[in-house]
Amino acid sequence: MPKVHLLDYVAGNIRSLVNAIEKCGYEVEWIRSPEDVKFADKIILPGVGHFGHCLNSLAKAGYLPAIHEHIKAGKPFFGICVGLQALFTGSVEAPGVSGLGLLPQTLQRFTPTNADSSRKSIPCIGWNDATTVHEFAASGPVTEFSNQSFYGLNPGSKYYYVHSYFAPYVQGELEALGWTVATARYGDETYIGALGRENVFATQFHPEKSGAAGLRVIKAFLDGRQWSQAPGLPAQLNGVANGTAAVSPLQGGLNGLTRRIIACLDVRNNDAGDLVVTKGDQYDVREKDGGSAVRNLGKPVAMAEKYYRQSADEITFLNITSFRDCPVTDLPMLEVLRQTSKSVFVPLTIGGGIRDMVDPATKKTISALDVAKLYFESGADKVSIGSDAVSAAEEYYANGSRPTGKSSIETISAYYGRQAVVVSVDPKRIFVASPSDVPAGVPESHVIKTSLPDSKTGNEYVYYACTIHGGRTLKPFSVKSLVIAVEALGAGEILLNAIDRDGSNSGYDLELISDVKEAVEIPVIASSGAGNPGHFVEVFEKTNVDAALGAGMFHRGEWEVSQVKEELTKQGYLVRGFEG
Ligand code: 1PR
Numbered sequence: 001m002p003k004v005h006l007l008d009y010v011a012g013n014i015r016s017l018v019n020a021i022e023k024c025g026y027e028v029e030w031i032r033s034p035e036d037v038k039f040a041d042k043i044i045l046p047g048v049g050h051f052g053h054c055l056n057s058l059a060k061a062g063y064l065p066a067i068h069e070h071i072k073a074g075k076p077f078f079g080i081c082v083g084l085q086a087l088f089t090g091s092v093e094a095p096g097v098s099g100l101g102l103l104p105q106t107l108q109r110f111t112p113t114n115a116d117s118s119r120k121s122i123p124c125i126g127w128n129d130a131t132t133v134h135e136f137a138a139s140g141p142v143t144e145f146s147n148q149s150f151y152g153l154n155p156g157s158k159y160y161y162v163h164s165y166f167a168p169y170v171q172g173e174l175e176a177l178g179w180t181v182a183t184a185r186y187g188d189e190t191y192i193g194a195l196g197r198e199n200v201f202a203t204q205f206h207p208e209k210s211g212a213a214g215l216r217v218i219k220a221f222l223d224g225r226q227w228s229q230a231p232g233l234p235a236q237l238n239g240v241a242n243g244t245a246a247v248s249p250l251q252g253g254l255n256g257l258t259r260r261i262i263a264c265l266d267v268r269n270n271d272a273g274d275l276v277v278t279k280g281d282q283y284d285v286r287e288k289d290g291g292s293a294v295r296n297l298g299k300p301v302a303m304a305e306k307y308y309r310q311s312a313d314e315i316t317f318l319n320i321t322s323f324r325d326c327p328v329t330d331l332p333m334l335e336v337l338r339q340t341s342k343s344v345f346v347p348l349t350i351g352g353g354i355r356d357m358v359d360p361a362t363k364k365t366i367s368a369l370d371v372a373k374l375y376f377e378s379g380a381d382k383v384s385i386g387s388d389a390v391s392a393a394e395e396y397y398a399n400g401s402r403p404t405g406k407s408s409i410e411t412i413s414a415y416y417g418r419q420a421v422v423v424s425v426d427p428k429r430i431f432v433a434s435p436s437d438v439p440a441g442v443p444e445s446h447v448i449k450t451s452l453p454d455s456k457t458g459n460e461y462v463y464y465a466c467t468i469h470g471g472r473t474l475k476p477f478s479v480k481s482l483v484i485a486v487e488a489l490g491a492g493e494i495l496l497n498a499i500d501r502d503g504s505n506s507g508y509d510l511e512l513i514s515d516v517k518e519a520v521e522i523p524v525i526a527s528s529g530a531g532n533p534g535h536f537v538e539v540f541e542k543t544n545v546d547a548a549l550g551a552g553m554f555h556r557g558e559w560e561v562s563q564v565k566e567e568l569t570k571q572g573y574l575v576r577g578f579e580g
Pocket of ligand 1: 351501
C-alpha cells in the first residue's frame, strides 16, 4: 500500500482521519520527531482546537523548520482545519503566536451578528461549500472555475466545518500570489474554505468527516491530482437536493449552513447482556406490555451505518447506563466507536459517563479528560457531558460565577478545543402558579408564560429544571442557568433534550428551545419529540435552532433521515444529500 505521513503533534483524536486515509487505499506512517519529516514524501498536518496551543506545540517540538524545509523541497503538504490556519501569519485567537507565515494574513473571529442584526452561532458548526474556486489569470481573478475540479472539490457537494476563527477572503489578494482559493460564506462573512499552490494544499473543513465528498478530496491529494475533470453538479443525490439549485444558501440555509439532521442512538446492555440501541418514553426504556424487558431496536454499529447512508449529518451515541461504574478498558462504547468510525465518515459524538471516576477494576482514579481521550482515540469527534455538567455549573456559581479550572468541561475543551465538548441537557418542565413560586436557585426571570398550561391545575407558568442520572434526580436549578454556565466554562454546543417530549412523537418543545437559544451564542441542537418530518420543518421555521435530532421515529422504521430532508427541501430549506 502507498504511504502518507501524518503529523499528530497534539491531541491524538485523529482515528477518523486514519480510517479515511485507509479507505482511500493508503497506509499511515507516523511522524514522531522533526527528523522523521526528512524521510516523508507526502505529509498531512491535521489540527483541532486552539491556534496558540497547536502552534506552540509544533514550535516547542521543533517541527516548524522541518515543515518549512518539506514545503521548500516541493513535497506534497496537506493542512486540515488548524493545519490550514497554521499556514497563515497568526490569529487573533492567540496574539503573539506565529504561524508558518506562507500566507500574509491574520485569522479573524466570526462576528456573532450579521449587518442586518441577525445572529450567528459561534463556533460555526455544520455543512457548507468549498466550491467557488478563484484562480489568478493575466486579466485578473477568474471565478467560478466550473469545468475543472480542484483537488476533487465539487460545486454540488457540502463539507463539514467546525471553527470560530477564519481566514477572510479578499478577492484577488491570494490569487495574485499564485494561490487557488475555494470559498464559503457564514452569514455575511466570506472566508477561505480551501486553498492550494504548487505542492501545498489545505482545507478549513474536515474532509475525513465530509462523507464521500471529503474522501474524494483526500484521495485527490494522495494521488497527486491537483486538477481533474469536474464531476458535474450532483443536484439530486439519493433523492435529496444537495444544497444547490432552487434553494439559496442564505435563505434556505442557516447563515449559509445546511440544516443539520442528527440521528441519536441511546445504547445500553439489555437483560441478556447484549449491547443494544434502545429508546424510551420520557426516559423509560422498558416495554410496557408483555413483561418489562429493555426495548431492543437493533445493533449500534449497523444502525449508525444505515443512518449515514440515509444522509444523517451526524451520529450521536449516548451510553444511557453510564452512571453504573464499569472498568475503563471495558467501556462498551469504545468498540462501537472503533467499528463505526471505519465506515461512517460524518461526525460522531459519544455521551455518557464523561466524568472523573474510580476504575472498579484497578481502584485508580481516572480523570474525565482521560476518559474522553479514550473515546477520541477510538474515533469520537465530540464528547457529550450530562450529569457532570450540572455539577460543574453548580460549582461555577458557588465560586462567584468564575471557572474553577477543574471541571470536565474546562479540562477537555482546553485540550481538544471547545468544539469537541457538547453538553447534554435533560430538562423537566415544572409548572408553577406564578413567577415567584420557584425554589431558591431559580431566578424569576427564568420562568416563562407557556402557551400550553397544565391540564390538571391550569397553571400557566413554567420553568425548566435540570435533572441528572437520566432524569432520575431533579435539581432546583434552571436549565437557563446551566447553559449560561457551561458556555462560560468552555462548552461548544448544547444538546437540548426534553424529558416530557421524549418518545412522545408530538413535536419539539419550541418554548424550551427558543428560551435556551436566546441565552447562549454556542449552537443548540433540538432533541426529543420528533415524530415525523413536519416536526423538523416546524422547529426550523419557529426557532433559530442550529440542528435537530431524532431517534425513535428512525429506529422504529417509520421514517428515514432522507425523507426528513426531502420534506425540508420541499419547504425551501437547504440540506445536504448523501453522496455514495
Ligand atoms: O449523565 O453524562 O452520564 O450522560 C448520560 C446521557 O444519557 C445523557 O445525555 C442523557 O440525556 C442520556 N440518558 C440517560 N438516560 C436516558 C434514558 O432515556 N433513560 N437518554 C438517556 C436520553 C434522550 C435523547 C433521545 C431524544 C430523542 N435520551 O437522546 O434520543 O429524546 O428521542 P425521540 O426523537 O424518540 O423523542 P451522563
